[in-house]
Amino acid sequence: MTTTASHLPDILKRHDAQLLKDWVKEQLSVSRPEVTSESTLREHAHRFLGLLRDAVQSGDLSDVTGSAWAGVREMLDELSHARAASGSTPSETATFVLSLKQPLFARLRQEVGRDADALADEVWRVTLLLDKLALYTTEVYLKGREELIHRQQYEMLELSTPVVQLWDGVLALPLIGTLDSARTQVVMESLLHRIVETGAAIAIIDITGVPTVDTLVAQHLLKTVAAARLMGADCIISGIRPQIAQTIVHLGVELSSVITKATLADAFKIALQKTGATIGKGAGH
Amino acid sequence: MESIPILRTSEFLLVTIQVDMHDRLAMALQEDLTDQIVRYHSRGVLIDISSLEVVDSFIGRMIGNIAAMSRVLDAETVVVGMRPAVAITLVELGLSLPGVRTALNVDKGMDLLRTSLHGTPNGGS
Numbered sequence: 001m002t003t004t005a006s007h008l009p010d011i012l013k014r015h016d017a018q019l020l021k022d023w024v025k026e027q028l029s030v031s032r033p034e035v036t037s038e039s040t041l042r043e044h045a046h047r048f049l050g051l052l053r054d055a056v057q058s059g060d061l062s063d064v065t066g067s068a069w070a071g072v073r074e075m076l077d078e079l080s081h082a083r084a085a086s087g088s089t090p091s092e093t094a095t096f097v098l099s100l101k102q103p104l105f106a107r108l109r110q111e112v113g114r115d116a117d118a119l120a121d122e123v124w125r126v127t128l129l130l131d132k133l134a135l136y137t138t139e140v141y142l143k144g145r146e147e148l149i150h151r152q153q154y155e156m157l158e159l160s161t162p163v164v165q166l167w168d169g170v171l172a173l174p175l176i177g178t179l180d181s182a183r184t185q186v187v188m189e190s191l192l193h194r195i196v197e198t199g200a201a202i203a204i205i206d207i208t209g210v211p212t213v214d215t216l217v218a219q220h221l222l223k224t225v226a227a228a229r230l231m232g233a234d235c236i237i238s239g240i241r242p243q244i245a246q247t248i249v250h251l252g253v254e255l256s257s258v259i260t261k262a263t264l265a266d267a268f269k270i271a272l273q274k275t276g277a278t279i280g281k282g283a284g285h
Numbered sequence: 286m287e288s289i290p291i292l293r294t295s296e297f298l299l300v301t302i303q304v305d306m307h308d309r310l311a312m313a314l315q316e317d318l319t320d321q322i323v324r325y326h327s328r329g330v331l332i333d334i335s336s337l338e339v340v341d342s343f344i345g346r347m348i349g350n351i352a353a354m355s356r357v358l359d360a361e362t363v364v365v366g367m368r369p370a371v372a373i374t375l376v377e378l379g380l381s382l383p384g385v386r387t388a389l390n391v392d393k394g395m396d397l398l399r400t401s402l403h404g405t406p407n408g409g410s
Contacts, residue, residue, distance in 0.1 A: 185373075192369030199389055226381035230372040232365065232388035 006061060006125055011107045012053040020049055022103035030095060036086070044079055044096070051075050061125055064132045076133065080140040090141040097134040101127065161187045163194040170271045171200045171233075172264070176209030184220040188227050195233045202271040203228050206264050208239030218253040225258050234274070236260070238267035289314045291321055297329040297398055298322065298360075299391070303336045311347045318351060322358045329398035330355050333391055335366030345380035352385040361401060363387065365394035 012019070024045050028038060051071045058068045076097075083093045104126055112118045161183070166172045173191055177183075191203060205221065207213065213221075225235040238261040240248075248255060261267040272279055289310060292299040298321055300314070318330065332348065352362035363386045367375075375381065388394035396406040 188373055188376075189369060192372055195389065196369060199393070201389075201393075223376050227369075227372040227376045230364075230367050230375060230382060230387050231369065232367075232393060 006056075007108065007111050007122055008061070008104075008126060008129075009053070009056045011104070011111060012049065012056060015107050016049065016053070019100075019103050019107065020045055022106070023049075023100050026099045026102055027096065030099065031092065036083070036088070047075055048072070048079075048097075061129050064129070064136065072133065073136065076137050077140050080137045081144055084141055084144055090138045093137045093141060094134040097130055097137060101130055104130075157183060157186050161190050163190050165194075165198055165200070166204070166268060167272065167275070167277060169199065169201045169275045170268070171195065171198065171203045172206060172268075173203060174206045174209060174239075174264075178212070179210060179217045179220045181220065184224060188224050191224065192227060192231055195228060195231050200233055202236065202274055203233050204236045204238055204264065204267045204271060206239040206267070207237060207244070208241070208264070210239075210244075213244045213247055213253075215251050215253055218248065218251070218255070222255070222258070234259070236267040236270060238262070238264045288317065291317055293321070293325055293327075294395075296327065296402075297331055297395065298325070298327045299331045299333065301333040301336070305339070306344050306347065308343075311343075315347075315351060315354060319354055319358065322355060322360050327360050328402055330360050330362045331391060331394045331398070332362065332364050333366050333394075334364060334371070335368065335390070337371060338368065340371050340374055342378050342380060345375050345378060345382065349380070349382055349385060352382075356384075361386065361398060363394040363397055365389070365391050 020042075024038070024042050027041055027045070031041065055069045055072050060066055060068070063069075064073070079096065080093055083096075084090075105123060108122050108126065109119060112122055160176055162174065164172050164174070171191070171194055173187065175187065179187070194200070195203065205224065207221070210217065221237065225237070228235050236259045237255070240260055240262060259267075259270065261270065287304070287310065289300060289302060289304070291314075292301070298318065300318065304310070321327065322330065330351070332351065334348075337344070348364060352364075355362045364382065365388045367387065386397060388397050400406050
């Protein structure tokens with residue numbers, strides 16, 4: 001791309017102050033004042049121009065992934081995160097970089113104005129460069145978003161699989177939502193760890209909150225039951241709704257190896273019986 | 286050659302697996318254990334695998350085999366102390382050890398054996 005030496009490093013060096021002033025003015029005209037204040041904008045612009053100047057002098061204009069551009073990339077990372085946190089849209093963040101075009105092009109025209117070919121070359125080069133940097137801010141923004149989504153997904157997994165202790169040696173696992181393999185894994189792990197912690201002999205898996213039970217979900221349930229059994233705990237499956245009972249039979253799912261109960265209360269009664277505890281109304285009744 | 290120690294408590298045999306199992310060791314264990322069950326007229330065997338961190342289908346099968354052999358000699362086998370990760374692995378491997386009794390720790394395993402032999406967890410006559 002760089003057939004002749006670009007005027008860009010030279011311009012950035014000589015017209016530093018003027019560029020900054022024009023650029024900030026340009027940005028203030030398009031940005032919402034409630035999102036970024038003028039002082040932070042000016043500070044960001046100043047830092048970016050400084051880093052850009054250094055990078056342009058030492059690095060290749062057509063490749064912003066090189067080591068010479070590390071400083072600029074780092075600054076854009078930071079800027080993109082800060083802007084995302086303060087509620088800017090990705091296009092507003094990209095505009096931060098793109099709005100540098102106008103003041104820069106004006107300077108370029110002054111410098112190489114007489115030669116139309118050279119001017120077109122310069123403009124093209126600078127456009128490519130700034131576009132790449134603007135795209136980079138968007139990429140960073142998206143990456144941040146994706147990380148957030150992943151983290152939330154994980155937190156939801158953790159939140160939606162509580163293991164509660166009902167009685168000495170009796171655990172309950174109220175399942176809510178569909179059971180896929182990833183969730184089964186988390187459910188299984190948390191149940192088994194709680195069994196170790198509490199020394200529970202019985203675990204009640206309540207599926208009242210599971211909307212549908214197909215063969216896959218049933219298989220996941222049976223896996224969990226088998227794993228708990230290997231740890232020395234018996235499982236009771238409760239909360240089976242009439243429709244689900246019908247579906248299970250129609251699908252031919254074999255649940256006969258597990259104790260099943262219609263409600264959590266029934267399951268709890270059996271669990272108490274098995275652990276040798278009794279619970280009843282007081283003598284006053 | 287290294288071997289897995291078999292401890293004799295008052296009425297049961299206790300096997301603690303602490304090293305990586307391989308074929309020869311497993312064969313030796315099966316031989317030792319069956320010998321001892323016969324010699325001491327043991328009615329129960331506890332296999333403690335609490336220090337086992339890695340299992341494969343081979344170990345799963347071996348445990349199943351030991352349980353089956355003991356049953357033939359009228360001794361009940363209880364596998365105790367399985368770690369959560371090990372339990373999940375065995376289930377994923379499709380080895381849920383049917384016919385093997387399990388307990389959380391050695392204490393509970395002893396209670397289980399006593400209950401099934403005497404009807405109470407406290408020994409009895």
